[in-house]
Amino acid sequence: MRVDGSVADGGDMGRNGGTPESGAADAAAWVRVKRRLRAELGEDIFASWFARLELDDVMGGTARLTVPTRFLKSWIESHYLDRVLATFRTELETVSRIEVGVRGTGAPARPVPGIAKPNPVAAPLARLHAASPQAPLSAPASQAPAGGDHDSHRGGGSADDFAGAPLDARLSFANFVVARSNALAHAAAERVSRHEGEGALYNPLYFHAGVGLGKTHLLHAIGHVARDAGRRVIYLTADRFMYGFVNALKTQNALAFKERLRAIDLLILDDVQFIQGKSIQAEFGHTINALIDAGRQVVVASDRPPTELDALDERVRSRLAGGLVVEIGTLDEQLRTSILAARLAAVRTAHPNFDVSPAVAAYVARAITANGRDLEGAVNRLLAHATLTGTAVTMETAETAIRDLVKNREPKRIKIEDIQKLVASRYNVSRSDILSERRTAAVVKPRQIAMYLSKVLTLRSLPEIGRRFGGRDHTTVLHAVRKIEKLIGEDSVLGDEVELLKRMLQD
Template sequence: MAEANDVHISQAVPTEAFLTEAWDRVRRRLRAELGEDVFSSWFARVELGGIADGVAYLTVPTRFLKSWLEAHYAERLRVNCTAELPAPNGLVLSVRQVSREAAPMPGASSVLPVRQAARPGSAAVEMRFAGAPQPAVGSEAPGERDLVDACGTSLDRRMNFESFITGKSNQLAFAAAERIAAAPAGSAPYNPLYIHAGVGLGKTHLLQAIAQEARNGGKRVAYFTADRFMYGFVAALKSQTALAFKEKLRGIDLLVVDDVQFIQGKSIQQEFGHTINALIDAGKQIVVAGDRLANDLEALDERIRSRLGGGLVVEVGDLDETLRAKILTSRLATLQAAHANFQVNPEVVTYVARVVATNGRDLDGAANRLLAHATLSGQPVTMETAEAAIRDLVRTREPRRVKIEDIQKLVATRYNVSRADILSERRTAAVVKPRQIAMYLSKALTPRSLPEIGRRFGGRDHTTVLHAVRKIEKQITEDRSLHDEVDLLKRMLQE
């Protein structure tokens, strides 16, 4: 939702020619900053899908490229896009659907597609609702990925309850997921169930397991990622089938939505909220996953956050060493089944599980590195070779994610004021200084835009945030004690 000073951007819709030129400028900036080799490898196939509600929608051809850009170049993309495009609220990166007409982005009336890959007569999004597994569509071959969800994207057969490894950090979430999947149609044991976890901790695995188990039991299930929900709704608007879309969606037994934090656009969020309310009122089960507590989902409408927080909220915590060892042992067993000569002794497993302490995806990476070393060198995996193979995983652990609320609370405590004071209109020196420091830290330690930071500080204008950031930047270069104080706050927030 845009600030007042951003409204003219969404109302005065930019032309296709303007967006094309602006996107070309973004590409030139990236090429100049990163060099031709890096640009050609990672950015040449990134395309601008359109602009909606102040958000730039970028697409890439593969999931791997999307994951790589998010992990290594997210901030670089955000900075260059917001500098050249009318997108003050940031950007969304998604995978293109090459086998179907390019789906439009949220806010159909204000989106100008820059590059079209449409085929005459093709459907933008195929909506399928069924109680039993269906064969895959498109070019995907039948096999492990031959279940199709309500949006036409496939569920992964491997992500089932049998393959989910439990430990102290995920036992409650697993038990709730099993209970919901096994419940008869029309029964909603926990409604809604909201699962939140960081990257690579298993929330998507649980959601896919719920969807598959419930569908195998004969229930009508719709499984969405956030971007597919947006695509489906906007495609229905453009094809004038929105009513049928809503009716189908509200006629299911179980709605499963992953990565809810990425749902963008006022109209999309309103429809999502209406759908949740209608299904809950009808006694239908809702399961939603996000990357943080519902109340911390800053971009979501407050009514949606309240609904999600009003059900059973379960956190999937960090993997402890015992659980990491079990996960790694399982991954290695799968690889050993396909490579008879690949063996890893228990001491190496214990070592890797101890030092790779981030998430399940990094454990997958560690297992693959050990396999690559063994198969390429022809040598057995020893402690020394394991240390060399996983060195980058040990060195590049993700820093702690800092939230604006955490910054506000810490600064308020440090300066003996309340968080309400920082968010208020009070202009006394005792409040203004910590407020400006908190704004500066929010810009320095989070990926949030200036308008978004302003909203989180009592609905202030982005120019107020910019003034605070520049003022603190200047003061910490002139005042050593303030420099040390701000540096201490940064370390406390990142530990």
Template sequence: MTDSDSGQAQRELWNRVRARIKTAVGNDVFTSWFASLELEEIVDDVVHLSAPTRFLCSWVQSNYAERILEAFRQDVAEIGRIQVTLRVNGQARPRFAPVAAEPSTNEAPAPQAAPTLAPVSTIARFPRESTAAKGDALSGSAIDPRMTFDSFVAGEANEMAFGVAKQIANAAANNAVTFNPVYIHSTVGLGKSHLLNAIAHAVQQADSSKNIVYLTADHFMYHFITAVQRQSALGFKEWLRRVDLLLIDDMQFLQGKSATEFGHTLGTLLTGAKQVVVAGDAPPRDLEMLDERVRSRLSGGLVVPISGFDLELRRAIVQRRADQSTARYGMHFPAPVIDYISRAVISHGRDLDGAVNRLVAANQLTGELITVPLAEKTLGDLIRNREARRVRIEDILRIVSRHYKVPRNELLSARRSRDVVRPRQIAMFLAKALTSRSLPEIGRRFGGRDHTTVLHSVRKVESMIKDDVELGQEIELLKRMLEE
């Protein structure tokens, strides 16, 4: 395909994505936040968008990146990340601009200068004898320049993970290994990715010669599949085995041959006294899509949980984000507003960030002072939507397995017998109904199935419920069990 053909295909894809978003959010919201976005390019699994103002960059990345990502994945399931950059004089900032420039994720930047790092969008380093060109399979996932130890807010729920992460970074910078491997787990939005990014930053700052690789599980799988297709799998394996520090995020999404390969790589890295840090949303024993040997390896290292945030930690996070917004935009967050957010938004750190961002946007768009009544009006849906218990796919697998007396590994298997197929379809239906996971993500969690299989299962169960009152009552019972 020529460059012009590729460019035309990307423009057509972007038009379809814009149409989906407009249908989902309505004309007013679309005009406010999406109309001025432009597609710059799609490289590997990253979509690069641009916006005309810094505030719009920050707001879209913080609040709508997942929605945009889901819209893209309906056409291209391999898309893994959305990156929004500032467009100046009609041109987007270069993708390989210094990382300390325009922020691009859902955490507000600290007022102090960001640490100076290599002027690229990834901290991954390659063996000196190899030259990895742009777009090569041997590249890491992007590192967020603001996710440092200094910007991490520690409290009782995460202080052990915070301390372990700092100890790992210090040891790795001094060619030592303390705990290996280290596995950090928690539900979404409690700081796992922040700590992995912070470790990478700290080691990079201490010794820029270190080969540091940060990869999401999706990115790892993409690289491995690409290497196999290009008949360069051996080079990929050797590259991974020469790293000094390997950080794998979202481990729950790793499966199939990629999971097996990670198991081999993990063994080699541990034998060679290299440091490995992994993050996932469940303890190793609950990652049933992984090989038993990989789970055993992870369990045999240091397993560090992060629990839900208490009121004191939530208040500290809101205060930090409010102080950053005050420094950046000049608005005032009264103490009663900080207290209201801390008490009302109880789910996780990202929602706390989102609450502060919403009030910043409301203040900038309307000029209304930040008060408790404004917070009540602006955050009402966020609070209502977050009051229910957050359901995980692991919870659904456990409840469905127990209710129908089908082993969880059977739900993830390729078996097609009726006693397995129906519970599996019901589990997929519940995953779509009760979680925020996209169809491709659900398919990956159910043994690497295609998103069309998940969609078929969802529609099948919806159809059965219409004709079978008893089945409908049974599924409602399962929902109540999961939400209690």
């Protein structure tokens, strides 16, 4: 569809119809447009509707954009075209028209004028990516399983429109790393997936967590086990549910859409926070109610608890909150280490010569704190370095490889001095007491907690932490860290206390 105006997204800039210089300028302009849109519309709306909008090229004053589904295309054209146009024209006045298309349905990509030389690194990287076994903590639902995928975006209202999204064969319970932060969610997921009695368990089962903490992994694992047991399962992302409903209305197959969803044994819905539109929310609510009332299992995931889904109808929120709501916590260092070890082991099956020393692995697990996807990205970068350069992975190369992940993802730079002050205040001692040689129980415990938090929440080495605590030896810090880790595992009250201190420092 061609519309006067302009929109673009920071996607593939390589097919620009002008010179390489103009293509670079267009790319830079679109990066600025994205920043403006994110700031003006907010993170949630941007992630819902613009994260997968890509710029194909800019030619003759027309910006050609692509999205992965017809639903996204229709929604952007209907609701946000003017906003994006106005924003884009502040950055690139030459654009006066836009075309929005669906990826994979248009003409093949055009070669880039003036760029004829092959990239000597691109081909090895492509082969490396293809050969590398993937076992992520969480992966996009759009990845096809080994057996292929139904095309749910064909027109005409065929049965495939209601087949749901594919389950990723790599995301199973077998490779889900369990720790304290996700143990309850894992146990509930396994119980629901293997339930064979009458009715449903914990209905609905609702997971919420930040990005890359394992929600999608558990949803796919549930689907695999239930489907292997002969149960009728549909897995849907929020945008796939919305597209299916809108397309059913357009093709006059709304009744078939409803009957298909309500005749299953298990409905799995990911990213429910993105469901928008009054009629779509109403149908979602009716579907949830019908399944639960019929004793069918519903499993839902979101980035926040049901009570905070402000965009959803209050009745839908209440229904979602009426089941078992489980939060998946952040990754502590022990869990990050386990995830990293599992990922490294998986990579070594395809690359036996790929070796990462324990010291480097420990550094990566300590430096990357945001989520499991960043850990996987770090492993892929280390593998690329080792494979393409033929050199060993050292601490120096690891620091260089993951520098942007640490810089961009670390939410707050926490100072050891701030940790000492907060812990001292919490335990009614002075900071000078913590730094002193006093060995009374009232001082030793806060001192050890402060050392533990300094190791967990900062990138300082043990000797550096020791120097900041009155010139102590690094072995003293290591003893304190191990002692607090042991006590946290034995004493839930202390564990909650330490977690509270972490949150206070990170806020």
